[in-house]
Amino acid sequence: MNIHTHHVGEGINILDVGEGKAWVEKEKRRELVEGQNVFYSVGVHPMKLNELGESVFVGIEDTVRIKKVIAIGECGLDRRSPICMKTQEEILEVQVRLAEELCKPLIIHCVKAYSELIAVRKRTKSSVPWIVHGYNNNERILRQLLDCEFYISVGAALSDSRSNAFQLLRMIPAERLFLENDDKEVEISVIYETASAILGVDVETMKEITGNNYNKVFRK
Ligand SMILES: [Zn+2]
Numbered sequence: 001m002n003i004h005t006h007h008v009g010e011g012i013n014i015l016d017v018g019e020g021k022a023w024v025e026k027e028k029r030r031e032l033v034e035g036q037n038v039f040y041s042v043g044v045h046p047m048k049l050n051e052l053g054e055s056v057f058v059g060i061e062d063t064v065r066i067k068k069v070i071a072i073g074e075c076g077l078d079r080r081s082p083i084c085m086k087t088q089e090e091i092l093e094v095q096v097r098l099a100e101e102l103c104k105p106l107i108i109h110c111v112k113a114y115s116e117l118i119a120v121r122k123r124t125k126s127s128v129p130w131i132v133h134g135y136n137n138n139e140r141i142l143r144q145l146l147d148c149e150f151y152i153s154v155g156a157a158l159s160d161s162r163s164n165a166f167q168l169l170r171m172i173p174a175e176r177l178f179l180e181n182d183d184k185e186v187e188i189s190v191i192y193e194t195a196s197a198i199l200g201v202d203v204e205t206m207k208e209i210t211g212n213n214y215n216k217v218f219r220k
Contacts, residue, residue: 001210002188003153003178004041004074004107004133009188011207012037012214014107016074019044019060039068041107043075043095049083064098070218072099073107074133077117085113089120096124105129105217108150114141118148129217134182136165146176151217153178156186158194169198174209175216 001012008015017040042063064072075095077088099106105128110117114137121130131151135142142164145152152172157165179195181188196206214220 001178001207001214002180003131003210003214004155004180004182005188006183008038009181011188012039014039014041014071016041016107018042018048019063039070040066041071041073042066042069043071043073043107044091045074045109046076046078046081046083046088046091047109049081049088049091060095061098064102064104069104071105071107071131072102073131074109075106076109077111077113077120078109079112085116088113089116092120093124096120096126099128100124100126103128105131107153108132109134114144118144121148121150131178131217133178133180136163138164139168139171142168142171146173151176151178151213153180154195155180155182155191156184158191158198159186166198169195175213178210178213179206 002009003014004016005013006016015038019042042060044060063069072095075092077085077092081088096106108117108130110132129151131153132145133153134157135152135154136157142152154165154169157163158169160166179188179191181191192203192206196203199206
């Protein structure tokens with residue numbers, strides 16, 4: 001199970017297709033022939049706000065309703081964006097409301113704005129699952145996220161033994177953990193092997209852990 005990817009591989013994939021409706025429609029037809037393992041996430045990435053402008057919501061309002069779109073995202077907050085944090089928060093909140101309305105989990109992108117992210121979650125009283133993708137930050141923030149019931153997805157950073165992701169993997173409770181390869185070259189199977197080795201479990205157990213979480217979060 002690959003919770004966040006930009007290229008489809010083995011197992012169940014949640015393919016990030018940004019905000020593009022045309023893309024989803026095209027792929028939907030293809031994947032009906034090829035199998036049922038590809039699902040989609042649709043959302044507005046905070047680093048793309050500048051070029052997309054307000055009109056982007058007209059696009060995703062429809063797209064998020066497609067059945068195969070099972071998550072909203074990646075959306076979130078990014079300190080590097082030229083868009084001010086307040087506007088980013090407002091745009092995130094629009095997507096949180098969509099997620100609530102449609103009962104679809106959120107896949108979250110967050111760079112250097114975790115306290116704001118947690119504040120948005122509390123303020124919106126959101127009840128759908130929030131999955132922070134590509135987590136590679138420190139222990140203090142990880143604990144805060146876990147306290148606020150976030151799910152944590154880790155990926156390619158696991159291959160570096162000095163990374164936060166590697167060092168903190170054991171601290172993430174099994175029932176909150178996902179794995180992903182995002183837009184990286186590395187195969188998802190390699191990420192499963194690495195995570196299994198770090199946790200001292202076999203790959204099948206690792207697949208069971210994320211598979212159970214997938215079934216729970218996406219009510220499969
Ligand atoms: Zn991504």
